[in-house]
Amino acid sequence: MTDHSRRNILVAASALAAGMAATGARAAAPMSTSKASFPPVVHHVFFWLKNPDSKEDLAKLLAGLRTLAGVDTVRGIHIGVPADTEQRGVVDGSYSASEILFFDDVAGQNAYQVHPIHKQFVAECEHLWQRVVVYDVKAVAP
C-alpha cells in the first residue's frame, strides 16, 4: 500500500460521505477528487485548565469531550492534547486540550450548541477550565 493509494482511500471515503450529504435538503458539502477532504464545517475549541498540571482534571475534561460524539449532528470528532512538535514562535502549545467537531453545515453546529449532551458537558466540566477559545471554520470550494 503506497502513501498515494492510502490517501486516495480517504478521498474516496470523504467523497462518499459528501455525496450522501448532498442527497439531503442542504447540499453544501464541497468535494474534491484530487485530495482528501472532510465535512465542511469545523468547530475547533481549545481549553486551558485551571489546574494545568492536574492529570485528573485533564482526564475528566477528556472524558467529557468524548460524550460529544453522541450528538447526532456531529459528523466527526478529534480530541487531543498538544503535539510534540517543534515549538516555534508561531506555535501556541499552551492549551490543555483540543476538541474538533465536524458538521455538514452551520445548522448542525447551531443544533449542537443547544443539544442536551453538549449542555450536560458544559455543566459538568466548566469548573475545570479557566479559558476557552473557539474557531468556527467553513470550507471553501476546492
Place this chain on the structure above:
Amino acid sequence: MTDHSRRNILVAASALAAGMAATGARAAAPMSTSKASFPPVVHHVFFWLKNPDSKEDLAKLLAGLRTLAGVDTVRGIHIGVPADTEQRGVVDGSYSASEILFFDDVAGQNAYQVHPIHKQFVAECEHLWQRVVVYDVKAVAP
C-alpha cells in the same frame, strides 16, 4: 440514509485508513468503533491577512494553501474561512483563512515543514499575511 448510518460510514472509512496506517512501521493511529475519527496529528493554522478586505489577496492565499495537499505525508486537508456562526465572546472569527492538515504522526508533520511544496507556499504567500497562529494537536486514545 439516516444520520446515524451516515456517521457510521465515516467511522468505517476512518477505521479502514487507520488500519492501513497500522500496517506501517509506526502503528500510531488511535481507533474507535463507536465514533468517527481521523488521522491522529492535526496541524491547524490561522492566517490574518495584511489586507483583510482584499478578496484578491484571500484568493491568492487560498490558492497557495491548496497546493499543500500535494505533500505526501499530508493525509487530509481542510481549507476554510470563518463560518457564519453566532459570534459569542469565546469565538474568534477575526482570522482571514484557516488550514487544517492531518498527519499519521509527528514525523509526518516534521517532514511537511521542510517539504519543497510547503517552502514554495511560504515564499510565494508570506507577504500576504500579517499574523499566523499554529496549533499542533495529537489525538488521545478514545
